Amino acid sequence: xxxxxxxxxxxxxxxxxxxxxxxxxxxxxxxxxxxxxxxxxxxxxxxxxxxxxxxxxxxxxxxxxxxxxxxxxxxxxxxxxxxxxxxxxxxxxxxxxxxxxxxxxxxxxxxxxxxxxxxxxxxxxxxxxxxxxxxxxxxxxxxxxxxxxxxxxxxxxxxxxxxxxxxxxxxxxxxxxxxxxxxxxxxxxxxxxxxxxxxxxxxxxxxxxxxxxxxxxxxxxxxxxxxxxxxxxxxxxxxxxxxxxxxxxxxxxxxxxxxxxxxxxxxxxxxxxxxxxxxxxxxxxxxxxxxxxxxxxxxxxxxxxxxxxxxxxxxxxx
Amino acid sequence: xxxxxxxxxxxxxxxxxxxxxxxxxxxxxxxxxxxxxxxxxxxxxxxxxxxxxxxxxxxxxxxxxxxxxxxxxxxxxxxxxxxxxxxxxxxxxxxxxxxxxxxxxxxxxxxxxxxxxxxxxxxxxxxxxxxxxxxxxxxxxxxxxxxxxxxxxxxxxxxxxxxxxxxxxxxxxxxxxxxxxxxxxxxxxxxxxxxxxxxxxxxxxxxxxxxxxxxxxxxxxxxxxxxxxxxxxxxxxxxxxxxxxxxxxxxxxxxxxxxxxxxxxxxxxxxxxxxxxxxxxxxxxxxxxxxxxxxxxxxxxxxxxxxxxxxxxxxxxxxxxxxxxxxxxxxxxxxxxx
Numbered sequence: 001x002x003x004x005x006x007x008x009x010x011x012x013x014x015x016x017x018x019x020x021x022x023x024x025x026x027x028x029x030x031x032x033x034x035x036x037x038x039x040x041x042x043x044x045x046x047x048x049x050x051x052x053x054x055x056x057x058x059x060x061x062x063x064x065x066x067x068x069x070x071x072x073x074x075x076x077x078x079x080x081x082x083x084x085x086x087x088x089x090x091x092x093x094x095x096x097x098x099x100x101x102x103x104x105x106x107x108x109x110x111x112x113x114x115x116x117x118x119x120x121x122x123x124x125x126x127x128x129x130x131x132x133x134x135x136x137x138x139x140x141x142x143x144x145x146x147x148x149x150x151x152x153x154x155x156x157x158x159x160x161x162x163x164x165x166x167x168x169x170x171x172x173x174x175x176x177x178x179x180x181x182x183x184x185x186x187x188x189x190x191x192x193x194x195x196x197x198x199x200x201x202x203x204x205x206x207x208x209x210x211x212x213x214x215x216x217x218x219x220x221x222x223x224x225x226x227x228x229x230x231x232x233x234x235x236x237x238x239x240x241x242x243x244x245x246x247x248x249x250x251x252x253x254x255x256x257x258x259x260x261x262x263x264x265x266x267x268x269x270x271x272x273x274x275x276x277x278x279x280x281x282x283x284x285x286x287x288x289x290x291x292x293x294x295x296x297x298x299x300x301x302x303x304x305x306x307x308x309x310x311x312x313x314x315x316x317x318x
Numbered sequence: 319x320x321x322x323x324x325x326x327x328x329x330x331x332x333x334x335x336x337x338x339x340x341x342x343x344x345x346x347x348x349x350x351x352x353x354x355x356x357x358x359x360x361x362x363x364x365x366x367x368x369x370x371x372x373x374x375x376x377x378x379x380x381x382x383x384x385x386x387x388x389x390x391x392x393x394x395x396x397x398x399x400x401x402x403x404x405x406x407x408x409x410x411x412x413x414x415x416x417x418x419x420x421x422x423x424x425x426x427x428x429x430x431x432x433x434x435x436x437x438x439x440x441x442x443x444x445x446x447x448x449x450x451x452x453x454x455x456x457x458x459x460x461x462x463x464x465x466x467x468x469x470x471x472x473x474x475x476x477x478x479x480x481x482x483x484x485x486x487x488x489x490x491x492x493x494x495x496x497x498x499x500x501x502x503x504x505x506x507x508x509x510x511x512x513x514x515x516x517x518x519x520x521x522x523x524x525x526x527x528x529x530x531x532x533x534x535x536x537x538x539x540x541x542x543x544x545x546x547x548x549x550x551x552x553x554x555x556x557x558x559x560x561x562x563x564x565x566x567x568x569x570x571x572x573x574x575x576x577x578x579x580x581x582x583x584x585x586x587x588x589x590x591x592x593x594x595x596x597x598x599x600x601x602x603x604x605x606x607x608x609x610x611x612x613x614x615x616x617x618x619x620x621x622x623x624x625x626x627x628x629x630x631x632x633x634x635x636x637x638x639x640x641x642x643x644x645x646x647x648x649x650x651x652x653x654x655x656x
Contacts, residue, residue, distance in 0.1 A: 044514065058640050065638040070514030076632035084637060170626030173558050214561070221560050224616060225623045232620060236613065243609070246602075257593075265593035271602040278606040285613045289620055296624020 004034035005108070006087030006163070010077030011053065011095040012043040017201070018052045021097055022063065028101030032108065038063045040095075041081040044071035079171040082163075091160045098126070099158040100196040107160035107193065116165050116188035116307055117180055119151050120158035120195035127199075139215060146223050147181035151192055154178065158195050162188075165306050170298060174214060178222050185226045186303035232289025240282035247275035329391075330361035331437065332416030336368045336406035336484075336503075337376070341424040342527075345379045351430035352422055353390065359434055364391040368410040371400035404503035411493045419493055421503075423484030426527035435520055436487035444515035445492050447478070447507050448485035450524040466542060473550045474508050479519060481507065491515075495633055501541070505549050512553055513633050559618025563611050571608025577601030 007025055011018060022038065029036050040063060042050045050067055057063040066080050078092055089111055093099040103120065110118040127133055136155050144150050154177045161183075169183050180190055224235070250272030258264055333356060335349075342348045349365075356363045367383070369376065373396075380394050395409055407421060418440060420433060428448055439446035453460070463482070471477040481504050492510050502509065507517045554562070578601045584590045592598055622629070 054638060057638050061640055067635045067638065068514070069633060069635040072632040076630075079630075080632055080634055168627075170623050172622065172626045172631050217558075217561055217564060220564075221616075221619050221623075225619055239609070239613070243606070267595050267598040268593055270599045274599070274602050274606050278609060281610055282613055285610075285617055288617055292617065292620050293624055296621075297627060298624045 003037055003087040004089065005029065005032075005036035005104075006039055006085030006090045007036065007101075007104070008039045008041065008078060008081035008085055008090060008092045009095045010041045010043050010074050010081060010092075011045060011049050012071065012074075012077070013045045013047050013049060014095045015045070015047040015049050015052055017095055017097050018049060018056065020201075021095060021101075022056050022060070024097065025101040025104075026060075028104050032105050034108070036062065037085070037087060039066060039081045039085050040064070041066045041077040042068060043073070043077040044068045073174060075171055075174050075176040078176050082166055082171070085163065088163050089160055090163050090166055092157055094157040097201055098198050099156070100198060103158060103193075103195040104160075106195075107158070110191045110193055111160055111162065113191070114189060114309075115191040116162050116186075117183055117190045118160040119153070119180055119190060119192045120156040121151075121153045121192050122156050122197035123153075123194045125197050143178065143181065143219060146219055147178070147184065147226070149181045149184050149190065151180055151190070153192075154180070156195065156197075162306075168298075168303065168306065174218055175222070177215070178218065181222050182226060185298075186307050188307050230293065232293060233283075233286040236282050236286030236289060240279040240286075243275045243282065244279045247272050247279060250275065326415035328362060329364050329415045329417075331356065331359070331363035331418045331420055332411075332414035333363060333365045333420045333422055334368065334407060334410035334414060335365065335422045335424055336370060336403045336410060337373065337424040338370045338403050338406070339400070341376075342426055345376065345424070346382060348424070348426060349383060352433070355430035355433045356390070358431070359437060362390075364393070364414070364416060366410040366413055367392070367394045368406040369394065369396045370403060370406040371397055402500045402503075404498040404500055404506075407503050408493075408498055414490075417490055418487060419490055420487045421484060426525040427483055428485045428528075429523045429525050432522035433485065433487070435522060436485060439518055439520050440487055440489060442516070443518040445488040445507060445510045445517040446486065446520050447480070447517060448483040448522040449478075449480040449519040450483055450528070451479075451521040453480075453524055454528075466546075469546055470508070470549065473546060474512075474553055476508065476511060478507060481505065483522075485522065489515075501545060502548075504545070508549055508553065514635075559622065560612075560615040563615025563618065567608045567611030567613075567615060569608075570604050570611060574601045574604025574606075574608060578605065 007029070009021065009025075014021075018040070025038055038060075040053045040057070042053055042065065050065075053063075053065045057065045064084060066084050068077065068080070081092070082090055089108060091104055091107060093101070099120065107118045107120070125133055136153075140152060140154050143154050144152075157176075159179065161179075165183060165186060165188060166179070169179065169186070171179070171182070175182060180188075183190075250268050254264060254269045254272060333352065335352070337345075353365070356365075367380075369380075383392065384394065393413055395413065397406060397409060401409075411419060418437060420437065422433070428450060432448065436446045436448055463480075467478055467481065470481070484503075486506070488510070492506075492515055495513055496506065496509050498506065498509075511517045551562075577597060581592060581595055581598055581601065584595075585592050
């Protein structure tokens with residue numbers, strides 16, 4: 001029996017938060033009159049999170065608990081929860097009570113308006129200014145600029161997705177920040193709404209923009225992979241063009257010089273040959289990329305089917 | 319998850335003995351030693367011997383093994399060619415029915431009586447590895463072993479002492495979840511601990527018959543070094559190739575670019591013609607090498623990206639769903655077929 005809504009919550013050492021979280025979700029979602037489940041993902045917590053979550057699952061059959069044996073991080077936790085979820089709409093949120101489940105109704109409303117992804121924006125964010133808010137502001141501007149998906153708050157976990165779409169998006173490494181950007185290969189309609197944000201009641205922050213270089217590298221990967229995944233040959237060919245230009249210059253100069261003076265400069269001729277080789281290698285890499293894409297299961301036509309809408313139909317079309 | 323015979327409540331322990339190129343000449347005596355040790359544990363067990371490749375010289379032994387007093391269920395599996403010990407292990411595991419899997423070396427490494435120690439350790443951990451201690455043997459051998467394990471520790475951050483010891487006991491789940499191939503059996507503890515299993519080294523008495531069999535060939539050393547590289551990639555970078563290749567590539571590229579810039583300034587400001595600068599070759603090689611490494615990293619990312627849904631980067635221990643209890647206010651729907 002498919003459900004209307006799955007709420008996926010990764011938990012890492014949130015022993016005190018789990019019960020209030022469950023109560024808040026139930027209080028926030030029950031008035032919506034939708035069938036729902038709560039997927040709690042225990043990301044290898046070392047405190048009693050798993051035990052408390054298990055007790056909750058026992059008492060409330062709408063709760064499902066996915067247990068990791070060790071700590072893998074927030075993205076794998078979300079990926080596991082999403083894979084396990086059975087709802088048609090999937091809402092993800094943090095387990096630290098900083099997101100307010102009362103906002104879920106508004107997220108669902110936006111989905112009903114025809115959006116595929118609805119992103120929360122913590123517009124009065126209750127965090128430290130210099131260690132959390134400022135780096136986050138910079139990172140978000142950068143992510144928006146590079147990926148071309150203008151979202152003001154990628155770090156907010158409170159998001160809603162159509163399950164058919166999110167289940168097909170590859171989620172790995174530390175990509176949870178970039179899910180909308182990743183999803184942009186499918187061309188979804190993305191909406192952003194303001195959500196409430198509370199100061200942390202229990203424990204301390206476990207996930208953060210800890211290492212900026214990782215974010216930058218991930219960003220670069222997403223940019224290249226998301227925009228050129230379907231045409232690696234073209235992309236690598238573009239990459240090889242400057243190499244080819246340098247090779248052409250050096251070899252051209254060598255020929256010209258040889259014709260004029262009868263001498264060959266080993267350094268310049270060698271440089272030309274090196275860059276020419278590199279051009280060929282990059283083209284070969286592009287061909288390899290085509291092969292990989294061909295064998296993989298991320299295909300553009302599958303995505304287009306997920307987000308397309310019938311705009312006009314006449315005659316025999318149903 | 320791999321196909322396997324599935325756990326069978328009637329069998330407690332499955333002992334798998336992969337027989338590779340190196341094996342005891344008195345296989346029957348070795349088997350008898352293991353058998354008496356397993357008998358002493360007082361639980362039901364089965365023994366699975368896997369011959370890695372055709373072993374005509376062992377045919378007589380195998381016949382006698384099968385014909386001898388059938389105190390325990392014993393199976394002998396022959397692989398058609400030499401696949402490597404890890405594959406032999408997996409082949410044996412596919413037939414194993416026990417809740418606990420014990421792997422035993424096909425030559426004298428430990429005293430049979432020590433198997434119990436390993437099995438008992440499973441009360442606390444998921445995988446118990448035998449460590450032959452105190453160890454007899456030459457100083458060169460000890461040095462070689464230390465070097466290998468130190469290198470491995472620097473890669474995995476985990477100091478182990480005797481990965482060469484084939485005597486290990488593990489819970490069934492360990493082999494159900496970990497894919498082994500080639501020579502990876504040696505690194506099973508490393509891979510297991512990466513998958514979140516608890517592992518522990520248990521000191522066991524070395525068999526008096528365990529002898530260092532002369533020097534290893536050079537090929538063997540090369541193979542070990544490559545093994546460590548493989549483990550390094552498996553543990554650190556399989557899921558994020560661009561982090562590794564990108565970093566190396568970008569730094570190579572930058573070194574080359576700085577050199578090129580230096581040469582260009584030299585040319586423009588001081589008029590040293592580029593034509594007689596061999597450094598130009600070096601710098602352009604570095605630039606090109608950097609590009610190539612980066613391109614490799616990107617290809618790796620493309621592989622991960624397009625296959626991310628098959629190669630999960632996490633392992634779920636269990637999914638807990640309690641079925642809805644009978645709720646009085648919810649009338650049971652009566653299904654009818656017309």
